[in-house]
Amino acid sequence: MKKILLSVLMATAVFANIQVDTTYATFGEIVKKVGGDKVDVVVLGASKYDPHFITPKPSLLAKLRNADLLVINGAGLEIGWLPPLIKSANNANIQSGAKGFLDISHFIPLIDKPTTVSRGFGDIHAEGNPHYITDPHMVPTIAKVIAKKLSMIDEANAGKYNTNLAKFLKEWDVYLKNFDAKMLTCKDKKVIQYHELFNYFLKEYGFTSYGNIEPLPGVSPSSKHTIETLNTMEKNGVKIILQDVYHERKTADFIAAKSGARVVILPHEMGAVSGTDTLETFYGDIASQICK
Amino acid sequence: MKKIVSLSMLASAILFADSDLDQLKLQIQQLQEKVQNIEKQNAQKEQASIDAKVANDTSSSFSQAAYLPDIGLVLDMSALSRNIDNTAYLTQAMPGFLQSDPNGDFPFNKDNGFNLNYAEVSMHSVVDPYFDVFAVFHIHPTAIEVEEAYVRTRALPYSLLVKAGKFKSDFGRINAKHQHSWAFSSQPLIYAGLFGPDGISDPGVQLQWIAPTNTYLMAGVEAMQGTNTQSFGNVERNNLYIGYLKSSVDLTDDISVLGGISGVTGKNPNGNTNVYGADLTVRAELGNYSSLVWQSEYLKRDMDNNMTSGLTKDKQAGVYSELIYNIDENWATGARYDRIVQNDVGDMSLYAPAGVNTNNLDRTTVMLQYKPFEFSRLRLEYTDDRSKIIDGQRKNIQEVMLNLTIEAGSHGAHAY
Numbered sequence: 001m002k003k004i005l006l007s008v009l010m011a012t013a014v015f016a017n018i019q020v021d022t023t024y025a026t027f028g029e030i031v032k033k034v035g036g037d038k039v040d041v042v043v044l045g046a047s048k049y050d051p052h053f054i055t056p057k058p059s060l061l062a063k064l065r066n067a068d069l070l071v072i073n074g075a076g077l078e079i080g081w082l083p084p085l086i087k088s089a090n091n092a093n094i095q096s097g098a099k100g101f102l103d104i105s106h107f108i109p110l111i112d113k114p115t116t117v118s119r120g121f122g123d124i125h126a127e128g129n130p131h132y133i134t135d136p137h138m139v140p141t142i143a144k145v146i147a148k149k150l151s152m153i154d155e156a157n158a159g160k161y162n163t164n165l166a167k168f169l170k171e172w173d174v175y176l177k178n179f180d181a182k183m184l185t186c187k188d189k190k191v192i193q194y195h196e197l198f199n200y201f202l203k204e205y206g207f208t209s210y211g212n213i214e215p216l217p218g219v220s221p222s223s224k225h226t227i228e229t230l231n232t233m234e235k236n237g238v239k240i241i242l243q244d245v246y247h248e249r250k251t252a253d254f255i256a257a258k259s260g261a262r263v264v265i266l267p268h269e270m271g272a273v274s275g276t277d278t279l280e281t282f283y284g285d286i287a288s289q290i291c292k
Numbered sequence: 293m294k295k296i297v298s299l300s301m302l303a304s305a306i307l308f309a310d311s312d313l314d315q316l317k318l319q320i321q322q323l324q325e326k327v328q329n330i331e332k333q334n335a336q337k338e339q340a341s342i343d344a345k346v347a348n349d350t351s352s353s354f355s356q357a358a359y360l361p362d363i364g365l366v367l368d369m370s371a372l373s374r375n376i377d378n379t380a381y382l383t384q385a386m387p388g389f390l391q392s393d394p395n396g397d398f399p400f401n402k403d404n405g406f407n408l409n410y411a412e413v414s415m416h417s418v419v420d421p422y423f424d425v426f427a428v429f430h431i432h433p434t435a436i437e438v439e440e441a442y443v444r445t446r447a448l449p450y451s452l453l454v455k456a457g458k459f460k461s462d463f464g465r466i467n468a469k470h471q472h473s474w475a476f477s478s479q480p481l482i483y484a485g486l487f488g489p490d491g492i493s494d495p496g497v498q499l500q501w502i503a504p505t506n507t508y509l510m511a512g513v514e515a516m517q518g519t520n521t522q523s524f525g526n527v528e529r530n531n532l533y534i535g536y537l538k539s540s541v542d543l544t545d546d547i548s549v550l551g552g553i554s555g556v557t558g559k560n561p562n563g564n565t566n567v568y569g570a571d572l573t574v575r576a577e578l579g580n581y582s583s584l585v586w587q588s589e590y591l592k593r594d595m596d597n598n599m600t601s602g603l604t605k606d607k608q609a610g611v612y613s614e615l616i617y618n619i620d621e622n623w624a625t626g627a628r629y630d631r632i633v634q635n636d637v638g639d640m641s642l643y644a645p646a647g648v649n650t651n652n653l654d655r656t657t658v659m660l661q662y663k664p665f666e667f668s669r670l671r672l673e674y675t676d677d678r679s680k681i682i683d684g685q686r687k688n689i690q691e692v693m694l695n696l697t698i699e700a701g702s703h704g705a706h707a708y
């Protein structure tokens with residue numbers, strides 16, 4: 001009897017998948033691509049919410065408690081909700097600095113790094129813009145980093161992760177070639193946005209952003225700032241307003257009515273708007289909506 | 293014929309090669325000179341820069357700036373109008389719980405007019421791979437106290453966590469929370485009555501464990517000194533033992549429930565004190581930045597009391613229930629109702645003269661709050677407190693308060 005129990009225990013130890021928690025859905029999908037059937041993925045923050053402020057539900061502690069690896073966006077995006085959860089999850093694997101903690105931002109060249117940092121400028125991202133996930137060209141780097149980390153944590157399956165990675169990179173390369181070609185047909189390259197969520201995408205494809213609906217990061221729109229934005233748009237002929245799913249839409253609609261610009265509601269994460277449940281449709285939706 | 297041609301070709305090739313070699317040698321010589329010059333220049337430059345640095349070395353060798361702790365500053369102040377004069381307010385008693393003590397502790401919003409309640413300096417740092425350290429210094433206008441100072445483990449196996457030092461117990465729902473993170477400026481009546489403004493907060497150790505289940509289930513035990521004189525206070529040796537179970541489920545993606553049961557047993561100068569608690573929080577996300585939070589707690593105390601008529605057991609209990617509506621990023625509103633539901637004590641005359649009604653102790657509080665930004669909060673609060681004896685008379689306290697709280701620097705993320 002003991003022997004059976006022991007062998008069952010050993011079997012589960014040997015064949016158990018590793019659990020990977022990711023803070024947001026897009027990372028979760030990339031982990032699935034690389035990890036295949038060897039990993040169980042748990043996404044902590046739902047895509048319909050503001051990624052800066054996920055409600056720290058206690059149920060998330062149960063999800064973090066069992067994680068072998070925690071993949072975060074980093075660059076300050078999770079600072080408003082994740083640190084106390086990590087502290088209270090009683091999981092040594094995923095403490096920052098531990099083997100099972102992965103901050104993807106450390107592998108991304110961040111843009112918009114402020115030269116001076118003061119909350120007088122609002123809730124700025126002191127380490128640079130953390131919203132790199134909106135650029136499809138970041139995906140290969142993210143996949144490579146995740147594959148390397150998975151191979152370190154689960155050496156027995158390293159070969160499998162590398163095979164999955166190679167296959168995914170090949171597919172993604174084809175996808176990107178197509179994607180870039182389509183983006184070439186995009187003519188109107190002047191936009192404003194609510195929060196600087198899409199700067200990496202805009203930079204990649206040569207767009208110019210003429211400002212944000214929020215006067216300062218994290219500060220609600222003011223009528224003074226809205227009028228200034230309208231003036232800037234008129235002066236520069238800006239006709240596209242990039243709106244996310246989680247901020248109020250009234251200001252964008254008001255600006256659209258006054259300026260004749262169109263509001264496009266873009267997903268900032270996979271699944272933030274309906275029909276964007278794959279990596280391909282997520283980026284595809286951003287592209288097709290901006291380049292209507 | 294062929295041979296001669298090839299021979300002469302070979303010879304000429306060698307000749308050519310000879311003159312080529314000379315040229316190469318020359319070039320190499322020139323290059324060597326160049327390199328030597330550059331090396332010389334570099335050496336001179338290096339020496340010059342060394343000279344300059346040595347003469348004027350301002351850079352630090354042992355800078356530990358990167359290891360500075362995270363430091364936060366909280367300021368809490370208020371403007372207040374109350375139907376009771378300041379001197380009379382200090383004589384307040386709460387029947388069965390708090391005797392009149394004009395020199396007592398009124399740390400928050402004591403005065404009609406303006407109050408600077410406190411400045412709170414908090415520090416947090418990762419000590420090493422094994423410990424985090426956390427300290428909060430609570431600075432009143434007249435005193436500075438170490439509100440919390442503890443270490444907690446980072447790397448224990450089996451989902452365990454140990455905390456040691458002075459800390460706020462995780463008993464109940466609100467005990468561990470600092471005043472500036474409460475939904476209302478005043479403490480729930482039953483907490484104020486049983487434990488006073490600091491709650492259960494003492495030197496001690498804590499052990500918590502999270503069950504390996506998909507549903508969140510946490511169990512904790514604590515051993516503390518037990519200095520709180522309102523319920524305990526017999527400190528000939530450490531006397532306080534606390535245990536609790538907390539669990540949480542998500543009913544849907546947007547509706548979550550957190551419940552807990554807690555118990556604490558300790559010693560007072562007359563015998564034993566036991567306090568039991570149950571709490572329930574339901575939170576519904578209505579959209580981004582918008583939510584409804586309903587939080588209720590019930591606390592019951594059994595306390596040995598040594599009367600002239602002999603040993604009696606005081607039995608008391610109270611509840612509060614609050615509903616907070618977070619309207620958007622900036623606005624929130626809420627209401628709270630407090631009530632003492634049981635108040636059997638041996639000698640009510642300690643709290644109120646004979647004949648004064650000591651039943652029906654309750655309080656209503658409503659608030660409207662505006663946050664211009666994440667780190668500042670203005671809160672307008674109205675309180676109708678029907679639980680106090682003032683100057684020997686049962687008297688309702690009504691107050692309107694504008695409260696300003698600032699959180700600067702590094703500060704903890706938002707709690708559930």
Ligand SMILES: [Zn+2]
Pocket residue numbers: 052125130131195196
């Ligand atoms: Zn942001």
